[in-house]
Amino acid sequence: MSIGVDIVAALPEVFLALSAIVLLMLGAFMRELSARSVATLAVGAIGLATVLLYFGGGRGELAFNGLFVNDAFTEFMKLLILIGSGLTMIMSLRSIDQERMARFEYAVLLLFATLGMLMMVSANNLISLYMGLELQSLALYVVAALRRESLRSSEAGLKYFVLGSLASGMLLYGLSMVYGFTGTTSFEALGQIFANQEGLPSTGLIVGLVFIAAGLAFKISAVPFHMWTPDVYEGAPTAVTAFLAAAPKVAAMALLVRVLMGPFIDLVDQWQQIVVFISLASMILGSVAAIAQRNMKRLMAYSSIGHVGFALVGLAAGNEAGIRGVAVYMAIYLFMTVGSFAIILAMRVNGRAVEGVEDLAGLSKTNPMLALAMAILMFSMAGIPPLAGFFAKFYVFMAAIEAGLHTLAVIGVLASVVAAFYYLRIIKVMYFDEAADSFDQPVGRELTSVLWISTVVITVFVLIPGPIVEGATAAAESFFIAAR
Amino acid sequence: MIIHGLVFYLFAAIVVASAVMVISARNPVHSVLFLILAFFNAAGLFLLMGAEFLAMILVVVYVGAVAVLFLFVVMMLDVSLAEIQQGFLQYLPVGALVGLVLLIELIMALGAWTLAPGTLEGQGMPIPDPGQVTNTEALGNVIYGHYVYLFQTAGIILLVAMIGAIVLTLRQRPGVRRQSIARQVTRKPTDAVELKDMPSGGGV
Numbered sequence: 272m273s274i275g276v277d278i279v280a281a282l283p284e285v286f287l288a289l290s291a292i293v294l295l296m297l298g299a300f301m302r303e304l305s306a307r308s309v310a311t312l313a314v315g316a317i318g319l320a321t322v323l324l325y326f327g328g329g330r331g332e333l334a335f336n337g338l339f340v341n342d343a344f345t346e347f348m349k350l351l352i353l354i355g356s357g358l359t360m361i362m363s364l365r366s367i368d369q370e371r372m373a374r375f376e377y378a379v380l381l382l383f384a385t386l387g388m389l390m391m392v393s394a395n396n397l398i399s400l401y402m403g404l405e406l407q408s409l410a411l412y413v414v415a416a417l418r419r420e421s422l423r424s425s426e427a428g429l430k431y432f433v434l435g436s437l438a439s440g441m442l443l444y445g446l447s448m449v450y451g452f453t454g455t456t457s458f459e460a461l462g463q464i465f466a467n468q469e470g471l472p473s474t475g476l477i478v479g480l481v482f483i484a485a486g487l488a489f490k491i492s493a494v495p496f497h498m499w500t501p502d503v504y505e506g507a508p509t510a511v512t513a514f515l516a517a518a519p520k521v522a523a524m525a526l527l528v529r530v531l532m533g534p535f536i537d538l539v540d541q542w543q544q545i546v547v548f549i550s551l552a553s554m555i556l557g558s559v560a561a562i563a564q565r566n567m568k569r570l571m572a573y574s575s576i577g578h579v580g581f582a583l584v585g586l587a588a589g590n591e592a593g594i595r596g597v598a599v600y601m602a603i604y605l606f607m608t609v610g611s612f613a614i615i616l617a618m619r620v621n622g623r624a625v626e627g628v629e630d631l632a633g634l635s636k637t638n639p640m641l642a643l644a645m646a647i648l649m650f651s652m653a654g655i656p657p658l659a660g661f662f663a664k665f666y667v668f669m670a671a672i673e674a675g676l677h678t679l680a681v682i683g684v685l686a687s688v689v690a691a692f693y694y695l696r697i698i699k700v701m702y703f704d705e706a707a708d709s710f711d712q713p714v715g716r717e718l719t720s721v722l723w724i725s726t727v728v729i730t731v732f733v734l735i736p737g738p739i740v741e742g743a744t745a746a747a748e749s750f751f752i753a754a755r
Numbered sequence: 756m757i758i759h760g761l762v763f764y765l766f767a768a769i770v771v772a773s774a775v776m777v778i779s780a781r782n783p784v785h786s787v788l789f790l791i792l793a794f795f796n797a798a799g800l801f802l803l804m805g806a807e808f809l810a811m812i813l814v815v816v817y818v819g820a821v822a823v824l825f826l827f828v829v830m831m832l833d834v835s836l837a838e839i840q841q842g843f844l845q846y847l848p849v850g851a852l853v854g855l856v857l858l859i860e861l862i863m864a865l866g867a868w869t870l871a872p873g874t875l876e877g878q879g880m881p882i883p884d885p886g887q888v889t890n891t892e893a894l895g896n897v898i899y900g901h902y903v904y905l906f907q908t909a910g911i912i913l914l915v916a917m918i919g920a921i922v923l924t925l926r927q928r929p930g931v932r933r934q935s936i937a938r939q940v941t942r943k944p945t946d947a948v949e950l951k952d953m954p955s956g957g958g959v
Contacts, residue, residue, distance in 0.1 A: 274903070277904075281904075288907075288911060292914075295918070334904075335903065335904035336901050336902070336904075338902070338904045338905065339904060374922065376918055376921075376922045379918065380915065380918060380919070380922075383911065383914075383915050386911070390908065398902075398905055399904065399905060399908070402905055402908040402909065402912065403908070405912055406908060406911060406912050406915060409912060409915050409916060409919065410915050410919075412919070413915070413918070413919035413922055413923060416923060417922065419923060428923075474863075474864050475864050475865060478864050
């Protein structure tokens with residue numbers, strides 16, 4: 272057993288941990304270093320970690336005595352997480368000065384949160400799962416409350432912390448039930464025990480499974496564990512909200528897929544109905560509740576609840592096409608969300624941030640390029656072909672039909688029609704309403720480049736679907752190789 | 756063997772009795788002192804089981820650091836437990852009902868509890884022979900060897916908690932005069948004291 276091999280397998284994680292600690296020292300001891308330069312260095316660290324992802328551990332390898340796993344699924348999801356974290360941090364470079372939250376700890380905490388997400392995705396043991404999740408959540412609670420003088424930011428942080436701790440408690444309770452039943456925390460050993468048992472699983476085990484599902488559903492903000500999302504998204508500083516909406520969602524979804532499709536695959540009859548229910552409830556609530564929203568950040572919160580519901584359709588299918596659908600959906604969701612938040616961050620009038628839907632009125636006249644980008648993003652979110660959002664939904668619904676979940680697919684399509692209403696309303700406000708005050712110009716290089724990247728990815732996906740779909744296919748296959 | 760049993764019951768009885776006193780004492784300082792007594796006796800129980808490292812760490816960490824910190828907080832904040840306990844009886848019936856329902860549910864869930872085959876054969880870490888390695892060494896092998904990944908992660912989580920506490924609570928107040936050792940040391944008598952020649956007998 273050599274620790275060197277283990278470190279190579281976890282190279283991006285080790286690098287992120289070390290660079291976060293180095294940045295913490297730099298920020299604490301070099302007073303002349305501004306928060307912005309620390310954040311810039313952090314973006315560089317995330318970029319290097321992305322490069323290391325390709326040199327680090329081989330696929331299908333276990334490390335650290337089976338606590339840590341690398342395969343095509345973790346590689347794809349980690350790439351998404353690093354892209355999401357990197358882009359949202361680039362977007363926040365300007366706003367940390369504008370929003371009076373210029374503290375170097377901001378970038379350090381986001382790096383630690385990213386590290387936690389990578390660890391979640393690579394977890395191969397109930398304990399490493401919990402550790403990664405807690406590292407990510409703890410850093411995010413603090414970042415949500417970063418603007419201490421703002422009442423709403425403190426409220427958001429406190430609410431997120433209390434409800435998040437409750438969810439962690441439920442998750443831990445479920446994990447201990449499962450451990451009590453099987454006497455092991457390793458995913459492989461759990462999978463073997465569930466595969467070998469005859470008859471119905473015991474009640475205690477099912478209670479444990481339900482608690483685990485509830486704890487993880489909170490982290491992806493699926494209905495009925497979504498209540499924190501609108502308040503936290505609205506109260507937290509916009510740059511932080513953008514971060515919360517992008518990478519952590521991908522990581523938590525990856526974790527849910529890993530747990531349910533990995534060790535618990537033989538209990539599929541038990542968890543399928545749970546996933547079908549939370550998927551249905553999230554799609555419907557995400558679509559209907561967003562209609563009444565007048566605040567862009569709350570609207571994005573309900574929109575993300577709805578998107579999580581759509582992605583869960585793929586997980587409910589539980590087949591290879593379904594997992595591929597989830598992976599494609601999360602990839603496209605990531606770019607759509609990052610792009611939309613880039614526009615929300617650009618919504619500043621006379622140096623003050625505005626968040627209302629009506630503030631977008633007449634954007635097509637005052638800033639046509641921004642309006643065009645927003646229109647593309649909203650059309651994609653609504654799922655209108657030929658934009659990427661359509662294909663995201665297409666893949667998950669096809670998988671659901673293949674698995675025989677016709678009702679789920681039909682209700683999903685209906686929910687996406689309802690959701691189209693509020694996405695299209697934003698476009699109507701931008702193009703046909705009387706012009707409101709124009710936004711501050713220029714919006715800055717950072718926002719423009721992020722906006723370019725996300726809109727180009729969404730528009731070009733129909734022509735070059737290769738990179739995302741192939742990565743997702745490989746990711747989905749990694750769950751089914753052993754079964755063949 | 757009889758002495759062993761007697762000592763066990765002595766420690767166990769004191770732990771339970773002092774735990775009851777922790778929640779029923781009227782004076783919070785007494786509560787904390789009873790907590791310390793409970794810790795000491797729990798450490799005694801660990802010693803009886805041959806877990807000497809855990810026993811010592813319990814005394815060092817919990818009695819030496821945590822309980823003393825509690826004591827400081829209780830003395831500084833001057834909390835009155837009587838006020839906290841005021842609504843206690845009022846919520847007792849509802850609380851008892853919820854507890855009862857939960858108990859029945861747990862009995863129903865755990866009554867049908869079956870272990871997976873092979874659970875009791877031990878899939879966890881094998882327990883080393885106490886004659887071969889000491890407690891401390893055995894624990895060290897597990898924590899720093901087998902589970903080093905989790906140990907390091909726990910360290911990072913604690914670091915994040917520390918950063919968070921500082922970020923959210925540390926306020927730099929302007930206008931506070933801080934001690935600067937360098938300035939104190941470089942100060943010369945001529946900067947601070949001015950000698951004036953006064954003509955004698957002239958008055959001020």
